[in-house]
Amino acid sequence: MNWALFASDLKDKTYWLPAQLSKEAAETDVHFYLLYWLNVFFFVGIFGLVVYFCVKYRRRTPDQKPLPAPSHNTVLELVWSIIPSLICIGLFYIGFMVYQDLMQPPRETFKINVVGGKWNWEFTYPQTGLLGTSDGPEALPELHVPANIPIELVMTSKDVIHSLYIPVLRTKKDVVPGRYSKLWFNAQIPGTYNIYCAEYCGTSHSEMTAKLVVHENMAKFLEWQKRKEQEIDNKKPVELGEYVWKAKGCRGCHSIDGSTGTGPTFKGLWGMPAEEHKTWKTTGSLTPTKVDENYIRMSINEPNDEVREGFARPSAMPSYKGRLSDKQIAGVIEYLKTLGRDSQPPVKQ
Amino acid sequence: MSHESNGYPPGDNYLNRTKGFLSWITTLDHKRIGMMYLGSVLFFFLIGGAFAIALRTELLTPKDSVQMPQQYDAKGNPASFPKKFLFEKDTYNKLFTLHGAIMVFLVIIPSIPASLGNFVLPIMLGAKDVAFPRLNLWSYYLYIIGTVCFLITLAVGQLDTGWTFYTPYSSSSANSNTNVIMATMGAFILGFSSIFTGINFLVTIHTMRPAGMTWFRMPLLLWALYATSVIQVLATPVLGITLLMLIVERALQIGIFDPALGGDPVLFQHFFWFYSHPAVYIMIVPGMGVASELISTFSRKTIFGYRQIALSSVGLALIGFLVWGHHLFTSTQSDIANMIFSFLTFFVAIPSAIKVFNWLATLYKGSISFETPMLYGLSFIVIFTIGGLTGLFHATLSTSIPLHDTYFVVAHFHYVMMGSALIAFIGGIFYWWPKMTGKMYNDLLGRIAAVIIFIGFNGTFFPQFVMGSKGMPRRYYNYYAEYQPYHKASTYSSYFMACGFVLAGFTLVQSLVRGRKAPPNPWGGATLEWQTTSPPPTENFYHTPVIDDIPYNYERQTYLGPDKGWKDEHFAHEWDDIVAHQDGLSSTPNGNNNKH
Numbered sequence: 001m002n003w004a005l006f007a008s009d010l011k012d013k014t015y016w017l018p019a020q021l022s023k024e025a026a027e028t029d030v031h032f033y034l035l036y037w038l039n040v041f042f043f044v045g046i047f048g049l050v051v052y053f054c055v056k057y058r059r060r061t062p063d064q065k066p067l068p069a070p071s072h073n074t075v076l077e078l079v080w081s082i083i084p085s086l087i088c089i090g091l092f093y094i095g096f097m098v099y100q101d102l103m104q105p106p107r108e109t110f111k112i113n114v115v116g117g118k119w120n121w122e123f124t125y126p127q128t129g130l131l132g133t134s135d136g137p138e139a140l141p142e143l144h145v146p147a148n149i150p151i152e153l154v155m156t157s158k159d160v161i162h163s164l165y166i167p168v169l170r171t172k173k174d175v176v177p178g179r180y181s182k183l184w185f186n187a188q189i190p191g192t193y194n195i196y197c198a199e200y201c202g203t204s205h206s207e208m209t210a211k212l213v214v215h216e217n218m219a220k221f222l223e224w225q226k227r228k229e230q231e232i233d234n235k236k237p238v239e240l241g242e243y244v245w246k247a248k249g250c251r252g253c254h255s256i257d258g259s260t261g262t263g264p265t266f267k268g269l270w271g272m273p274a275e276e277h278k279t280w281k282t283t284g285s286l287t288p289t290k291v292d293e294n295y296i297r298m299s300i301n302e303p304n305d306e307v308r309e310g311f312a313r314p315s316a317m318p319s320y321k322g323r324l325s326d327k328q329i330a331g332v333i334e335y336l337k338t339l340g341r342d343s344q345p346p347v348k349q
Numbered sequence: 350m351s352h353e354s355n356g357y358p359p360g361d362n363y364l365n366r367t368k369g370f371l372s373w374i375t376t377l378d379h380k381r382i383g384m385m386y387l388g389s390v391l392f393f394f395l396i397g398g399a400f401a402i403a404l405r406t407e408l409l410t411p412k413d414s415v416q417m418p419q420q421y422d423a424k425g426n427p428a429s430f431p432k433k434f435l436f437e438k439d440t441y442n443k444l445f446t447l448h449g450a451i452m453v454f455l456v457i458i459p460s461i462p463a464s465l466g467n468f469v470l471p472i473m474l475g476a477k478d479v480a481f482p483r484l485n486l487w488s489y490y491l492y493i494i495g496t497v498c499f500l501i502t503l504a505v506g507q508l509d510t511g512w513t514f515y516t517p518y519s520s521s522s523a524n525s526n527t528n529v530i531m532a533t534m535g536a537f538i539l540g541f542s543s544i545f546t547g548i549n550f551l552v553t554i555h556t557m558r559p560a561g562m563t564w565f566r567m568p569l570l571l572w573a574l575y576a577t578s579v580i581q582v583l584a585t586p587v588l589g590i591t592l593l594m595l596i597v598e599r600a601l602q603i604g605i606f607d608p609a610l611g612g613d614p615v616l617f618q619h620f621f622w623f624y625s626h627p628a629v630y631i632m633i634v635p636g637m638g639v640a641s642e643l644i645s646t647f648s649r650k651t652i653f654g655y656r657q658i659a660l661s662s663v664g665l666a667l668i669g670f671l672v673w674g675h676h677l678f679t680s681t682q683s684d685i686a687n688m689i690f691s692f693l694t695f696f697v698a699i700p701s702a703i704k705v706f707n708w709l710a711t712l713y714k715g716s717i718s719f720e721t722p723m724l725y726g727l728s729f730i731v732i733f734t735i736g737g738l739t740g741l742f743h744a745t746l747s748t749s750i751p752l753h754d755t756y757f758v759v760a761h762f763h764y765v766m767m768g769s770a771l772i773a774f775i776g777g778i779f780y781w782w783p784k785m786t787g788k789m790y791n792d793l794l795g796r797i798a799a800v801i802i803f804i805g806f807n808g809t810f811f812p813q814f815v816m817g818s819k820g821m822p823r824r825y826y827n828y829y830a831e832y833q834p835y836h837k838a839s840t841y842s843s844y845f846m847a848c849g850f851v852l853a854g855f856t857l858v859q860s861l862v863r864g865r866k867a868p869p870n871p872w873g874g875a876t877l878e879w880q881t882t883s884p885p886p887t888e889n890f891y892h893t894p895v896i897d898d899i900p901y902n903y904e905r906q907t908y909l910g911p912d913k914g915w916k917d918e919h920f921a922h923e924w925d926d927i928v929a930h931q932d933g934l935s936s937t938p939n940g941n942n943n944k945h
């Protein structure tokens with residue numbers, strides 16, 4: 001059976017279920033309707049018999065006796081124990097098979113990182129280097145994906161347990177602090193759909209929604225990404241710098257709160273007196289170095305030219321040469337200034 | 350032995366033997382303790398119900414209907430929460446926590462076992478009281494202490510975690526640890542109350558059955574209460590262990606549930622459901638027991654497949670311990686665990702299905718009458734069928750993933766807990782009301798109320814299945830407008846249902862004031878509680894009953910008319926005694942016999 005076709009046939013919502021975006025969703029729906037008709041069958045049967053018996057055998061005179069009937073019947077009792085058991089085993093089997101499809105991603109997937117936090121979702125695209133648009137509470141969080149490419153979400157939470165729920169894909173998975181959970185899907189129909197948080201997480205739980213935006217193909221997706229990056233490039237330099245720090249992987253190693261990570265913290269870095277800031281030159285000497293625009297630019301493009309005292313040599317940091325535009329580097333410098341010795345930490349808005 | 354040998358004047362009963370507030374709160378009489386439970390449970394049902402109506406009213410309006418200017422403080426958190434309709438988000442969250450916690454821990458769990466069970470269990474056994482009357486009173490006190498503890502924490506501590514208290518939400522920020530510990534403590538004290546009741550019932554059933562009542566001659570309610578007691582005694586300690594771990598984690602900073610300390614937040618869910626899943630059977634199994642009594646009595650037929658029903662209660666109790674993981678299908682629990690739990694879950698469906706078929710077969714060729722209790726009995730079959738069948742959607746892994754934590758689940762558990770367990774409870778109240786109070790209520794009013802509740806219930810919760818399958822998540826204060834029609838249908842129906850409950854309550858209160866006197870056996874029930882006066886004397890019986898038959902033998906009964914009810918040949922020699930006491934007449938000499 002051509003599932004993609006099937007999916008697009010049923011693209012319009014049925015009475016019970018929302019639109020159907022993937023092969024797995026289509027399979028799940030087959031089960032939903034199987035169970036649904038099974039429910040209808042048993043309900044109508046049981047309800048029908050209740051009504052029929054109640055009418056037929058209603059007591060007409062106060063002392064009417066019941067008609068003779070057996071008080072038990074082993075064959076009948078076996079039948080109605082065994083048939084439901086068989087039905088249940090069958091349901092279990094098909095449910096588990098599709099569940100495996102729903103949970104087992106194909107080998108090659110396009111990975112997107114998801115961080116849930118009270119009360120918004122943050123999506124980053126490590127494979128193409130874009131931070132999602134959920135940055136900052138004012139923006140509507142959006143998860144952008146190309147159609148017909150298996151997507152894998154790698155999810156974790158900053159605070160409490162959340163749960164990422166995409167009704168049109170019939171899938172959901174809890175997002176737990178201190179652990180990565182994974183969810184994969186392959187959306188087949190371009191469009192914009194709802195994402196919910198399904199695990200209660202406090203005050204604004206019901207506003208922890210997002211949109212799933214499915215682009216027609218990878219090219220369209222990259223086009224969107226480019227547009228987005230330009231938009232971001234037009235931000236104020238400080239904002240752009242903060243964005244780069246978040247989106248391009250800097251924050252994985254450089255904190256802004258003074259704690260030491262794989263790399264030195266950004267807090268108080270700008271304007272640090274040279275005596276306190278010694279670096280290893282390629283010549284092998286340890287010398288005091290002033291932190292200024294040139295030093296920063298050099299550290300981004302050629303991290304190995306000078307490595308700060310106390311950190312691994314050669315530097316653990318990859319070179320960003322060509323990966324950041326001049327505008328972005330300038331933004332980072334402005335951002336670092338706000339984190340410097342005498343300046344205030346950046347304030348949103 | 351004549352009736353005079355109980356030494357009290359005719360007309361004497363457990364209600365009028367002693368008088369005054371003190372005589373009630375110090376009573377050791379299981380009937381009075383049962384009545385006190387009944388009063389408390391109904392009181393909390395009223396409060397929990399009022400919260401439910403408030404929640405439903407708030408849900409009339411979707412997110413988009415009100416402009417919501419969002420403001421954020423420096424940290425990016427919403428600075429103020431504009432009201433959507435009635436109240437703010439935080440208030441909504443606290444209210445559903447209170448509603449859920451009250452309904453589960455204070456209403457449904459103690460409803461049938463502690464109130465009706467306490468009242469009828471010893472009488473059905475032909476006993477004078479439970480095995481440990483003092484422990485029984487102490488259970489009631491614990492219920493009250495636990496309740497106070499619980500409500501204070503919920504209200505003063507402003508808990509907004511939902512009745513499930515999931516960590517790390519429950520142990521972070523808004524909810525201080527002390528609150529969670531206190532609330533769990535409240536639940537644990539309540540748990541102890543039910544452990545004691547459970548032990549009491551187990552011992553009573555084991556040791557105090559009358560001559561001739563073998564296990565398979567016990568009324569089915571007793572089987573149900575027996576199975577329930579086993580679950581209570583075995584499952585509740587887990588709640589205590591969880592509590593202990595919460596305290597240890599806080600006091601010694603050892604990471605158990607808190608990821609910040611290196612603990613595992615999902616572990617809490619395992620512990621929670623290891624207790625709370627069996628607790629679901631604590632709620633429904635007694636309801637099935639009551640339904641069995643109602644359906645048999647009002648069909649005047651012995652219950653079909655008695656042994657199958659009895660054993661399926663026990664089966665449910667046992668399998669109920671093995672399926673807690675089906676609440677954790679999306680929790681990052683391993684696929685293997687999901688597979689096993691899904692498989693086992695299907696096996697709780699089977700005993701449930703068997704019971705429904707047996708009830709149907711009991712109706713077949715019966716002599717069915719439709720007094721108020723029977724309408725609840727029939728409602729039970731119909732609603733429980735839907736509740737049970739929709740459980741299949743949650744047991745099947747593929748469909749369970751999308752439906753988990755949506756309104757589909759909310760609908761499912763209301764069909765089971767409210768539509769089934771609570772409806773059986775209300776049906777039981779109407780069934781034993783004449784026995785408990787000695788008064789008949791206006792049956793017409795009672796029936797109208799039952800029909801309104803049935804229709805209102807389905808109108809309230811059926812639309813929730815539809816919106817749930819369309820994706821509406823639960824515990825949402827705000828929602829997109831596409832779900833509004835279903836919310837509206839649900840809310841308006843809930844008002845209608847509330848009217849039904851008010852009318853039912855009115856019917857009962859009115860009977861106390863204006864009701865005519867109840868005969869000993871108004872419905873033609875065949876179990877022992879109908880073989881004594883309404884209300885019974887403190888000692889329950891004038892003669893120690895002897896059993897020589899299955900519990901549902903209606904053949905030897907004759908109908909004496911609406912005022913006198915039914916008379917059972919087996920107890921013919923005691924009949925005059927019973928009637929004499931009942932009517933407050935002076936003695937009749939032929940009450941004297943030593944045959945039994």
Ligand code: HEM
Pocket residue numbers: 398401402404405445446448449450452453456457510511512513759763766767771809823824825843
């Ligand atoms: C008057 C009838 C009732 C109405 C209108 C009602 C309505 C509701 C509503 C609106 C919710 C919140 C759903 C959500 O957003 O998750 C809810 C939750 C719940 N209700 Fe009811 N309810 C009623 C009776 C009952 C009864 C009798 C029980 C007893 C078993 C019960 C047990 C629960 C539970 C356990 C929850 C989940 C609470 C939670 O999510 O923390 N309800 N109900």
Ligand SMILES: [Cu+2]
Pocket residue numbers: 161162163197198199200201205208
């Ligand atoms: Cu959340």
